Amino acid sequence: MATPASVKRSQSPTKPPLFNRQFYRWWKVRMRDYLMDEDIEVWNVICEGPSVPTMEVKDGEVTRVIVKTRQQYNDADKRLVEKNHKARKLLMCGISMNEYDLISYCELAKEIWDLLRTTYEGTEEIKKSKLDLVTTQFESFTIKEGESIHEMHTRFSTITNKLMFLEEPVPVCKQVSKILEILPRSWTNEFVIGDETRDLK
Known part of the structure; x- marks a missing residue:
C-alpha cells in the first residue's frame, strides 16, 4: 500500500x-x-x-x-x-x-x-454527543448470537478506535477486562488455551 x-x-x-x-x-x-x-x-x-x-x-x-x-x-x-x-x-x-x-x-x-x-x-457540543454515544456503545458492548471471535473483535476495535479519535482512549487493561467480562465460558476457555504459549501482555 x-x-x-x-x-x-x-x-x-x-x-x-x-x-x-x-x-x-x-x-x-x-x-x-x-x-x-x-x-x-x-x-x-x-x-x-x-x-x-x-x-x-x-x-x-x-x-x-x-x-x-x-x-x-x-x-x-x-x-x-x-x-x-x-x-x-x-x-x-x-x-x-x-x-x-x-x-x-x-x-x-x-x-x-x-x-x-x-x-x-465538529463543535464541542457535537464532540461531546459523539463521545457520549460511543462511550455507551463501549459500556453496553455484548456478543451477538452466532458471532465469531473475529467478528466480535472487529466490532469492539471499531468502538475503541472511535474513542481514541475522540481523544478518550481506553486503556488496554480496561479493554481486556471488558472482553473477559462478556465472553461465554466456552470462548474464555478457547481464549486461554490459544494464549498459553504467548505473552498475554
Missing part, C-alpha cells in the same frame, strides 16, 4: 505536514508541533488571535483606546501584525488545493485553524 503524500511530506523537518481531507487528527498534532517549533508566537496567534495595535487618545479629560491605522504602526506593531501573516502562510502551505475553497476567505490564521477543526471534528 502506497504511503499517503501527506505522510511522506510530514517526515520533512523543513516543510509543514500536508492535509488532504484525510487523517485530520494526525495532521493537527503534527502541524501544531511544526508551528511551535517554527515560532512559538505564531502558535499563540493561531490559538488566541492576532494582536491589534492600539493607542490612547485624550479627548478633554477622557482617555480612549482606539485601533491604530497602518500609517501609525511603529516597528513593534509591525512585528506583531506580521505574526498573523506568517501563521496564515504556514497554514496555507500545509493545506492541499482540495481545502482551499473552504478557507480561502479567512483573513486570520485563527479563523483557518478553527474552521478546519469545526469541519473535521
